[in-house]
Amino acid sequence: xxxxxxxxxxxxGLSAAIYARRAGMDTVVYEGNVYGGQIINTPEVxxxxxxxxxxxxxxxxxxxxxxxxxxxxxxxxxxTSVSGTAxxxxxxxxxxxxxxxxxxxxxxxxxxxxxxxxxxxxxxTGKGVSYCATCDGAFYKGKTVAVxxxxxxxxxxxxxxxxxxxxxxxxHRRNEFRADETLVKAAKVxxxxxxxxxxxxxxxxxxxxxxxxxxxxxDDQSTKELAVDGLFVAIGQEPKTAxxxxxxxxxxxxxxxxxDCKTNVKGIFVAGDVRTKKVRQLTTACADxxxxxLAAVDFIKLG
Numbered sequence: 285x286x287x288x289x290x291x292x293x294x295x296x297g298l299s300a301a302i303y304a305r306r307a308g309m310d311t312v313v314y315e316g317n318v319y320g321g322q323i324i325n326t327p328e329v330x331x332x333x334x335x336x337x338x339x340x341x342x343x344x345x346x347x348x349x350x351x352x353x354x355x356x357x358x359x360x361x362x363x364t365s366v367s368g369t370a371x372x373x374x375x376x377x378x379x380x381x382x383x384x385x386x387x388x389x390x391x392x393x394x395x396x397x398x399x400x401x402x403x404x405x406x407x408x409t410g411k412g413v414s415y416c417a418t419c420d421g422a423f424y425k426g427k428t429v430a431v432x433x434x435x436x437x438x439x440x441x442x443x444x445x446x447x448x449x450x451x452x453x454x455x456h457r458r459n460e461f462r463a464d465e466t467l468v469k470a471a472k473v474x475x476x477x478x479x480x481x482x483x484x485x486x487x488x489x490x491x492x493x494x495x496x497x498x499x500x501x502x503d504d505q506s507t508k509e510l511a512v513d514g515l516f517v518a519i520g521q522e523p524k525t526a527x528x529x530x531x532x533x534x535x536x537x538x539x540x541x542x543x544d545c546k547t548n549v550k551g552i553f554v555a556g557d558v559r560t561k562k563v564r565q566l567t568t569a570c571a572d573x574x575x576x577x578l579a580a581v582d583f584i585k586l587g
Contacts, residue, residue: 286312288580289376289386291363294321295566296556297392298347299573300580301356307581312386313351316362316379320344321394321556322521323566325416327444332566340418343566363393366531370551370583388580391528391539391547392555392573395521400432404488412494417441417516424449424514430497431455432485433518439463439471441518452477453510457484457502480510488515523558535560545576553580 288304290297293315304311318324326340335343352358361378366389368374374389397415399405405413414420417431421444429449431442434456440463442454454471459481461468471477482502489496489509496511523537532547532554533540541547541554555572557564 285373286310286384286386287584288312288388288390288577289314289374289384290390290392291366291376292321292392292394292556292558293319293348293358294392294394294556294569295323295344295347296321296394296558296569296573296576297390298344298351298356299570300390300392300555300577301351301358301573302347302354303574303577304581305351305354305356307577309577309581309584311356312384313356313358314361314363314376314378315358316360318360319348319358321569325418326440327418329566363527365527366391366552370549374551387584388551388553390545390553390555390573390576390580391532391558392576393524393558395523395557397517398520398522400485400517400519402485402488408488408490408494411492412490412513413488413515413517415517417444417518420514420516421445421448426450427513428511429453429514429516430480430510430512431516431518433520434458434461434463435518435520436463436467438518439467441516442477443467443471443474445516446471446474446477450476453480453512454478455480455483455485455499458482483508485515521557525558543575545572545579551580551583 287309288311290313293313301313323340324344329338361380365377373385428451430453432455442452446452483499486500487498498509500507538560539554541559545553553576555576556569
C-alpha cells in the first residue's frame with residue numbers, strides 16, 4: 285500500500301508529489317496522457333513568481349524531474365475509479381486493468397478543452413480544427429486562421445498565431461473580452477489580427493479539410509462567411525470528473541474543495557483546475573498541490 289496516490293501529473297499533481305516526497309511519503313502519480321497538463325501547450329509563461337520567462341514545456345519538464353528525482357513514482361496509466369474508506373484505505377483502478385491501494389488520494393486530474401458542439405466538428409478535428417495553437421500553429425504558416433474565444437488563452441493563441449500566419453480572425457460572442465487588458469491591447473495593435481465581435485460560429489465548411497466558417501451575429505442574427513484554413517477553439521475547459529461523481533461532491537462538474545483542498549470524503553483531497561475556485565492559474569495549481577499534499581500527510585500521521 286502506497287502512502288499517497290495522486291491522479292494526474294499536471295502542475296498540481298507534480299507539485300503535490302514534490303511536497304509528499306519531501307515529507308517522506310511513498311508517493312505514486314498516475315497519468316493517462318503526458319505529464320505537464322495544459323501548461324505544456326503554452327509557449328511562454330511570464331506570470332510565475334521569480335521566473336521572468338519560461339516555456340510551458342520546460343516548466344513541466346523541470347517539475348517532473350524535480351518530483352521523480354525526489355523519489356516520486358510516475359506511472360503513465362489512467363485512473364478509472366477510486367473506492368474505499370479512510371479507515372480501510374483506498375483502491376485505485378487503472379485503465380490497464382491494474383489496481384493499487386493507498387492511505388490517501390489526491391485528485392488532480394485537471395480539465396479538457398471544451399468543444400463548440402456543432403456539426404462536423406469531430407469530423408474536421410485534425411483537418412483544420414484544432415484545440416492547441418502552439419501544437420498545430422506551425423502547420424498554417426502563411427495561411428489564414430481563426431481563433432474562437434474571449435479569455436486569456438484565446439487572445440494569447442491569436443497573438444502567437446499572428447507571428448506565424450498571414451491573417452488571424454479572433455472571434456468572440458461578446459464585444460468585450462474576458463482576457464487581461466494588457467493582452468487585448470497587445471492583440472489590437474497587430475496588423476494581421478482582426479477582432480470579429482459579437483459573433484458565434486454556426487457552421488464549418490469544406491471537405492475533406494476545413495476551408496471556411498459561417499458566423500452569426502448575436503445582435504441581429506445576420507450571417508457571414510470567412511475563408512480560413514484553420515480554426516483554433518479556445519472557449520474554456522471541462523473538468524474530467526465524470527468518474528468521480530459517485531465518490532465526491534461535485535459542483536458544476538468541479539470537485540468541491542476549499543482552500544484546504546479537502547473533499548467531503550475523509551482521506552481524499554483535490555488540487556488544481558479541477559477544484560471549485562475562482563482563479564485557475566499555474567500559480568494556484570501549484571499552490572493547491574502543496575496544500576493538498578500537506579493535508580494528506582497530516583491525515584496519514586494524525587488521522
